[in-house]
Amino acid sequence: MDALTLTIDYIxxxxxxxxxxxxxxxxxxxxxxxxxxxxxxxxxxxMDNKYLNYIVVAYLWFFRGTPVLxxxxxxxxxxxxxxxxxxxxxxxxxxxxxxxxxYIAEIMRAGLQSVGKGQRTAATALAMKEWQIMRYVIVPQxxxxxxxxxxxQFIGMLxxxxxxxxxxxxxxxxxxxQAASSNxxxxxxxxxxxxxxxxxxxxxxxxxGHIEFWAKGGRRRAQRDKELKVDVAIERTEVR
Amino acid sequence: xxxxxxxxxxxxxxxxxxxxxxxxxxxxxKGVSMEVTEGKTMVIVGPxxxxxxxxxxxxxxxxxxxxxxxxxxxxxxxxxxxxxxxTRLEIGMVFQNFELxxxxxxxxxxxxxPTVVKGIEKxxxxxxxxxxxxxxRIPEKASSFPDELSGGQQQRVAIARSLAMExxxxxxxxxxxxxxxxxxxxxxDVIQQLSQESMTSVVVTHEMGFARKVxxxxxxxxxxxxxxxSTSEKFFDGxxxxxxxxxxxxxxxx
Numbered sequence: 111m112d113a114l115t116l117t118i119d120y121i122x123x124x125x126x127x128x129x130x131x132x133x134x135x136x137x138x139x140x141x142x143x144x145x146x147x148x149x150x151x152x153x154x155x156x157m158d159n160k161y162l163n164y165i166v167v168a169y170l171w172f173f174r175g176t177p178v179l180x181x182x183x184x185x186x187x188x189x190x191x192x193x194x195x196x197x198x199x200x201x202x203x204x205x206x207x208x209x210x211x212x213y214i215a216e217i218m219r220a221g222l223q224s225v226g227k228g229q230r231t232a233a234t235a236l237a238m239k240e241w242q243i244m245r246y247v248i249v250p251q252x253x254x255x256x257x258x259x260x261x262x263q264f265i266g267m268l269x270x271x272x273x274x275x276x277x278x279x280x281x282x283x284x285x286x287x288q289a290a291s292s293n294x295x296x297x298x299x300x301x302x303x304x305x306x307x308x309x310x311x312x313x314x315x316x317x318x319g320h321i322e323f324w325a326k327g328g329r330r331r332a333q334r335d336k337e338l339k340v341d342v343a344i345e346r347t348e349v350r
Numbered sequence: 351x352x353x354x355x356x357x358x359x360x361x362x363x364x365x366x367x368x369x370x371x372x373x374x375x376x377x378x379x380k381g382v383s384m385e386v387t388e389g390k391t392m393v394i395v396g397p398x399x400x401x402x403x404x405x406x407x408x409x410x411x412x413x414x415x416x417x418x419x420x421x422x423x424x425x426x427x428x429x430x431x432x433x434x435x436x437t438r439l440e441i442g443m444v445f446q447n448f449e450l451x452x453x454x455x456x457x458x459x460x461x462x463x464p465t466v467v468k469g470i471e472k473x474x475x476x477x478x479x480x481x482x483x484x485x486x487r488i489p490e491k492a493s494s495f496p497d498e499l500s501g502g503q504q505q506r507v508a509i510a511r512s513l514a515m516e517x518x519x520x521x522x523x524x525x526x527x528x529x530x531x532x533x534x535x536x537x538x539d540v541i542q543q544l545s546q547e548s549m550t551s552v553v554v555t556h557e558m559g560f561a562r563k564v565x566x567x568x569x570x571x572x573x574x575x576x577x578x579x580s581t582s583e584k585f586f587d588g589x590x591x592x593x594x595x596x597x598x599x600x601x602x603x604x
Binding site: 226228229231232233234235236237238239242246247250251254327331334337 | 410412435436438439441442443445447449450451452453455462463466467493495508511512515
């Protein structure tokens with residue numbers, strides 16, 4: 111069988127397809143829980159409590175200071191001796207999400223801080239209450255800063271998820287590696303996996319582009335301009 | 351001129367008694383007493399760091415005072431007030447940097463607080479907002495976003511946004527300091543118009559020409575104290591302290 115045919119065979123094979131599904135699932139679930147963890151960390155950081163702050167600092171210190179691969183193996187192999195038995199998939203997600211949370215917390219803090227103090231003051235002067243200010247003034251503006259980099263985190267996580275192959279989660283890279291080790295045709299197996307990775311990252315980038323456009327208020331502005339044009343057109347016909 | 355009898359019955363909107371305020375070790379208000387009369391316009395002038403802005407920020411509880419007392423319509427508002435927002439309902443404020451909400455259109459900026467805080471129907475709030483935009487002379491910008499407007503336009507929207515809450519008192523904190531010279535007039539014209547319509551106003555500004563035109567009273571502050579508090583006529587006729595004269599010479603010299 112020539113290289114191209116075998117590659118295409120791999121791409122459409124059930125094992126590769128399942129591997130790709132697993133990679134996508136790992137990515138989405140890990141980023142999702144990463145966002146949850148990040149949000150909690152960001153909130154804890156904003157609260158002026160010395161002890162909570164120690165916890166946060168220790169967390170960031172550990173998860174930013176050690177390799178992700180180390181964290182994955184740690185969760186899978188060390189936690190069981192403390193009575194926490196997780197499946198290989200769950201171990202992978204826990205390690206990836208905890209790691210991700212450290213970075214997402216930073217993104218969220220930057221987002222919240224990007225909304226100037228004056229905006230809060232202005233809203234306060236308008237007799238808005240704390241939760242109303244958060245809901246209508248701070249969060250909508252912070253999201254515009256937070257969401258685009260989270261798109262980047264998705265792409266990063268897609269690639270990071272390959273590390274989970276080390277604890278035998280049947281994701282894309284492990285599938286490719288297994289296929290190749292049975293017939294030593296690494297080129298074809300890795301090409302097939304590479305096609306999947308590039309497909310996913312391309313789709314993510316495309317979605318991210320749209321989200322960035324939204325974040326800049328582009329969609330609302332475009333919509334508004336369209337309506338204005340219609341208004342002008344109506345006025346013109348009325349004049350005639 | 352007002353007769354003595356009617357001036358005695360004038361209603362006080364704000365009364366401040368021996369107000370003191372410190373930031374850390376720095377005392378920025380060192381015992382300030384003054385009052386703002388209903389329907390009148392007061393202009394507060396003075397060098398930077400003299401406590402002008404801090405004083406008016408105490409009126410709507412953006413700052414809490416350390417001692418003394420402030421009355422709003424005869425009711426004490428000083429201290430940490432849980433119902434501070436109720437006082438703020440009655441007081442509009444305009445800031446040096448406009449502080450329009452960047453993610454909302456001009457119209458949405460104006461109707462946000464009326465709909466969210468006061469629970470007014472959106473349609474009603476929108477009608478009111480359009481009226482106010484006419485008043486500040488930019489109805490055509492209703493669907494623009496703040497970053498599509500000039501500074502002067504943004505500040506006029508900010509004024510409309512405050513007016514939408516139907517305040518009894520308007521505070522202007524250096525409303526033209528961040529503006530290019532050619533835009534200052536359009537903002538001051540709006541403030542002047544409101545003042546002539548008997549909107550009770552306190553304006554912190556360096557625009558002495560404007561002060562002369564609109565102020566009923568001028569307060570001159572320096573180092574956290576009121577050095578001068580007199581009618582506009584007296585102030586500009588030169589019946590003022592040497593310290594105030596020096597300041598006037600400095601800012602009028604160019």
